[in-house]
Amino acid sequence: MKTLAALPKQTSAPAKLISPSTAARTPTRIAPAVSTESQFVPLIHASKVVLHLRQIHAQILLQGFSWSSLLATQLVSASSLRNAIDYSISVFSQYHPKNVFLFNALIRGLVKNARFEVALSHFVLMLRSDARPDRMTYPFVLKSTAQLFLRRLAGELHCMIFKTGVELDSFVEVSLADMYVKIEELGYALKVFDESPHRLDSRSTLLWNVLINGCCKKGDIVKAMELFHTMPGMLEENVRPNDFTVVSALSACAKIGAVEAGLRIHKYIKDNRFRLNAAIGTALVDMYAKCGNIESASQVFSETKERDILTWSVMIWGWALHGRFQQAVQCSKQMLRSGIKPDEVVFLALLTACTHAGQVDLGLNIFDSMRLDYQIDPSMKHYSLIVDLLGRAGRLNEALKFIEEMPINPDLVIWGTLFCACRAHKNVEIAEFAVTKLLELEPKHPGSYVFLSNAYAAVGRWEDAERVRSSMQDKGVGKGPGWSHVEVDGQVHRFVAGDNAHHKDANEIHQKLEEIMSGARKQGYMPGTEWVLHNIEEEEKEDALGSHSEKLALAFALIQTSPKTAPIRIVKNLRICGDCHSLMKYASIMSQREIIVRDIKRFHHFKDGTCSCGDYW
DNA sequence: ACTAGCAAGT
Incomplete structure (x- = not known):
């Protein structure tokens, strides 16, 4: 194999396309010389780091032939997957004319790197160019639209897809339904589903899953379960629930505490020999725990051999939910021994367990350990749990002191928690102070109304309390109805x-x-x-x-x-x-x-x- | 080449 150094000397014309420093770094051993452009492709695929891609890029330019859209596309795609999206953009902008493959590669790369706005702006560039979007373009454009919550664009894209006739593609359909779910237009998602010619294909399980999960997220649990129960009845059509489906359905059961429906799904899992992997185990443990059946949760947990942090987390939450703080603590110790480091959610669970059990000092120790032993910065939720812990126990002065010493500005929830504790322990003085703070915060926190409304009511300002409650309903951000x-x-x-x-x-x-x-x-x-x-x-x-x-x-x-x-x-x-x-x-x-x-x-x-x-x- | 799931107060 010849090396780059052995290649014939090039004139300066192609070389000026790359910076001198890039040229100087051009190695002699990493990329072997090739004589036709198609031989670059495997080299691009084999490159582990962006530096290699840059070297190959340089070598392509040094070869002197006008490089193809194929190579440009490969380079864009490869670099975007190696966290070098800016380099992808620069390669993209160097190559003309841009065809659909090149656009698709860049848009895909941008989405993979969470650069949704830039992805959409390149989609607009694409529309203005000669390249027409195809079935590979839309899934990423739809995903960007969903991520950015652009509801108007969503409808426009749907029209565009409908007009160009790519709608029938099952990938596009799934993306379309998923987008509607994410922008909270469940009705349109269901419409896409109902009108889908792929609904009964064996590969359409995905479309069902998107819908079922969408219904769960949106809170329409009844619809989710209805969809789920329709699936196994369609065996002759080859539509069958898979891992994803049962996990979504179980989470729906957990949310509403439908233990009988949960049991049926568990039976389905066993009858159909699903492997008890971490996700399914987690979903089952969570379902049983949230349905009040903590013993079954514990049983499934011990049967689940593959455990990730979520599996441990739901088990600890389960014990906390049932007021069993000893088991919660024991479970977290077991987790440590198995080599998994607790995250901030696990600490929320542990602190919740302590709060329910009135274990004030243990809770404070755990809080300290979280910061000192695990270097986890407490979030507002952690702080409010400590206020709750102290407040419920009637240690109101300590709670107040804790709030005043917090390194971040206490929010409405913190003062509201203190206020509730004062109400329970009939401490008027601190309650009034908490109310003052709540009222001071109001203009800055349009998102949290409940405590504020309670605070107004407590001091007899009924009109203000009512105003807050109705503005909460107007904006649809409140707790919603009980x-x-x-x-x-x-x-x-x-x-x-x-x-x-x-x-x-x-x-x-x-x-x-x-x-x-x-x-x-x-x-x-x-x-x-x-x-x-x-x-x-x-x-x-x-x-x-x-x-x-x-x-x-x-x-x-x-x-x-x-x-x-x-x-x-x-x-x-x-x-x-x-x-x-x-x-x-x-x-x-x-x-x-x-x-x-x-x-x-x-x-x-x-x-x-x-x-x-x-x-x- | 592309699409989907499991933990947390409002």
């Missing part, structure tokens, strides 16, 4: 606070609820009206409490199920309020039933008038 799910005979029923009129059993539910509440009152239940933060009269307040979604779900479950059946499981998307918590205790006595409520923070097991959280939550 909902509860309860599963009866494998069917998930959804209840929304203050809105039981649409339910077909509305009257019966209301009657049952009335019955529970009057029975509870006789046993000493006092409606805790201080939990309702609207400016309404006492009697009306009680009515508003009466329509909290978890109460509706409870009444419904008591009507629908017989006393001998399994515990009543209710899943709520917000924190259970003190009043509902108290009523659940009485209900567990009167009905002789075990009631399990999962709120956003943790599980509450009500039995014989007590709760597993020990009223500490």
